[in-house]
Amino acid sequence: MLELDGVTAGHDRRTPVFRDVSLRIEAGEAVGLLGPSGCGKSTLARVAALLHRPYEGRVVLAGEEVRGWRHRAPRDLRTAVGVIFQQPRQAADPRLRLTDLIAEPLRATGRRTEAPARLAELTPAVGLTPDLLTRRPHEVSDGQLQRACLARALVLRPRLLICDEMTAMLDASTTAALVGAVESYRARTGAALLAVGHDRTLLTRWCDRTTDWGPAGPR
Numbered sequence: 367m368l369e370l371d372g373v374t375a376g377h378d379r380r381t382p383v384f385r386d387v388s389l390r391i392e393a394g395e396a397v398g399l400l401g402p403s404g405c406g407k408s409t410l411a412r413v414a415a416l417l418h419r420p421y422e423g424r425v426v427l428a429g430e431e432v433r434g435w436r437h438r439a440p441r442d443l444r445t446a447v448g449v450i451f452q453q454p455r456q457a458a459d460p461r462l463r464l465t466d467l468i469a470e471p472l473r474a475t476g477r478r479t480e481a482p483a484r485l486a487e488l489t490p491a492v493g494l495t496p497d498l499l500t501r502r503p504h505e506v507s508d509g510q511l512q513r514a515c516l517a518r519a520l521v522l523r524p525r526l527l528i529c530d531e532m533t534a535m536l537d538a539s540t541t542a543a544l545v546g547a548v549e550s551y552r553a554r555t556g557a558a559l560l561a562v563g564h565d566r567t568l569l570t571r572w573c574d575r576t577t578d579w580g581p582a583g584p585r
């Protein structure tokens with residue numbers, strides 16, 4: 367489902383964050399990526415989510431070699447991957463009501479008419495009550511906003527879900543609810559998962575396998 371082969375990426379070409387990193391996730395597989403702070407896990411997650419162009423290497427997503435990132439990524443690839451980050455407030459437009467936030471990818475891909483049906487299915491699945499849907503991000507808690515961000519990540523039915531420290535700032539019961547929502551989505555659809563984090567106990571329990579980021583990248 368996802369293949370990174372010899373990928374070098376970072377924020378300064380002279381001193382990349384990581385060099386020659388490879389990682390493979392099969393269709394339907396859940397892989398946990400563990401590593402110390404600053405090693406480049408988020409950068410790798412952003413490369414895999416087509417949000418950050420690597421300097422070198424090959425990325426194959428859903429059987430197609432990726433040749434463009436961000437707005438240059440082809441739509442069929444962009445919609446094959448859903449991504450959710452650690453900080454929901456940085457990932458949410460503060461002007462949007464939760465209902466529009468969740469439906470945003472549908473609007474952006476010209477599928478606005480699907481929004482009512484998708485919202486009706488997703489909001490209970492992520493544990494959001496209808497009264498929250500008309501609120502804006504500043505009127506809900508971090509946990510509630512993260513639930514909305516997960517619904518947004520699932521709204522286009524991605525075949526690969528990337529959770530970058532999705533639960534790092536949440537309490538135990540919200541963590542369990544979000545992991546449960548991801549897992550029931552995966553059980554229904556067969557989607558693959560890349561879960562990035564620090565919490566070995568959580569990732570070991572959640573994923574089919576975990577990989578540790580060593581001096582030469584994940585192994």
Ligand SMILES: Nc1ncnc2c1ncn2[C@@H]1O[C@H](COP(=O)(O)OP(=O)(O)OP(=O)(O)O)[C@@H](O)[C@H]1O
Nearest residue numbers: 377383401402403404405406407408409410531564
């Ligand atoms: N936009 C940016 N511009 C310049 N450097 C950056 C930028 N974002 C991250 N970095 C640097 O890139 C390196 C890798 O960061 P990254 O966020 O990928 O690590 P991480 O393993 O996810 O860390 P953490 O576990 O703390 O989230 C760090 O040294 C970081 O300071």
